[in-house]
Amino acid sequence: MWLKIEFNLRLKAVGLLTVGWGIxxxxxxxxxxxxxxxxxxxxxxxxxxIPGSSVKGVLRSTSSKIAGFYGxxxxxxxxxxxxxxxxxxxxxxxxxxxxxxxxxxxxxxKSLLSPLKVSDFNAVGDVETVKLTRTxxxxxxxxxxxxxxxxxxxxxxxxxFIGKVKLEESTRGLLPLLLLAIAGLRIDSFGRRSxxxxxxxxxxx
Numbered sequence: 755m756w757l758k759i760e761f762n763l764r765l766k767a768v769g770l771l772t773v774g775w776g777i778x779x780x781x782x783x784x785x786x787x788x789x790x791x792x793x794x795x796x797x798x799x800x801x802x803x804i805p806g807s808s809v810k811g812v813l814r815s816t817s818s819k820i821a822g823f824y825g826x827x828x829x830x831x832x833x834x835x836x837x838x839x840x841x842x843x844x845x846x847x848x849x850x851x852x853x854x855x856x857x858x859x860x861x862x863x864k865s866l867l868s869p870l871k872v873s874d875f876n877a878v879g880d881v882e883t884v885k886l887t888r889t890x891x892x893x894x895x896x897x898x899x900x901x902x903x904x905x906x907x908x909x910x911x912x913x914x915f916i917g918k919v920k921l922e923e924s925t926r927g928l929l930p931l932l933l934l935a936i937a938g939l940r941i942d943s944f945g946r947r948s949x950x951x952x953x954x955x956x957x958x959x
Contacts, residue, residue, distance in 0.1 A: 759921045759929060762955040763936065765804065765875055765944075770884070770908035773804050773945040785906040785946065787883065790874075802883075804875040804915050808945070813872070814854040816942045817935035821850055826931045853928045869925040870932065875917035882910045906946065916955075 774785045789800040814832060821828035827848040829840040834857035841847065847856055855868035887905045921929060936952055944950045 758923055759926065761919055763809075763875075763917055763919050764878075764953040764955055765809075765915045765917075765939075766951040766953070767909055767911050767913045768949040768951055769911050770886075771911075771913065771945055771948040771950065772906055772908050773808055773948075774906075785904065787907050787909050802877050802881040802909060804917070804945075806872040806874045806917060809875060809917065810854065810868075810870065810872040812939060812942065812944055813932070813935045814850065816938035817853065817931055818850050819942075820934055820938055821848075821931060824930070824934055826850070849928060849931055852925070853931055869922035869928070871920040873918040875915035878914040878916055881913055883907050884910060 772785065772787050774788065787802055788805065789802055791798050792801045811832075817826075818828050818830060818832060828850040829837055829848045831837045831840050837851065837857055841851070841856070853868065853870055885905050885907050887903055889903055919932075921932060933954070936954065939950060939952045
């Protein structure tokens with residue numbers, strides 16, 4: 755039996771929120787908020803959601819930044835090849851990689867798979883969106899790029915998404931790091947430079 759710590763996590767858009775999808779509309783927007791198909795009553799519809807992999811990725815990035823301030827170890831990297839290089843020098847897995855996984859099969863095989871599981875986050879209620887057109891900036895010269903207009907679909911502020919987080923009981927010692935990373939979501943960038951509020955809820959189990 756897989757013993758686990760389990761709770762729901764609720765995300766609320768503080769401002770305009772976009773978790774981008776790489777499939778633009780033929781007409782209307784260059785960057786869409788990601789959607790998936792849902793089957794209901796014999797019909798199929800597209801619904802807005804946030805992939806669990808996106809949430810887990812942001813949690814990893816946030817935990818990597820804050821781990822050292824709270825007594826946890828971190829390699830300080832999020833790119834796979836750089837993680838491997840850093841751990842080759844460290845000689846052991848850091849706490850962040852123990853929680854979120856390590857991208858190599860040859861070393862520390864028992865620690866390869868992440869003990870953390872994050873589900874997709876489904877929208878709570880109906881979702882309203884707005885499409886805004888912006889100009890791209892040349893950050894090196896700090897000027898607007900000529901003819902570089904693009905349109906992004908945003909979920910409106912106040913929209914909520916809820917998902918489930920599970921952590922293996924055997925790695926309970928990493929739970930404080932996970933909770934610190936969740937708290938850090940409130941001040942870290944989420945999606946396409948968006949901000950979310952977070953709330954941990956009892957899963958009812």
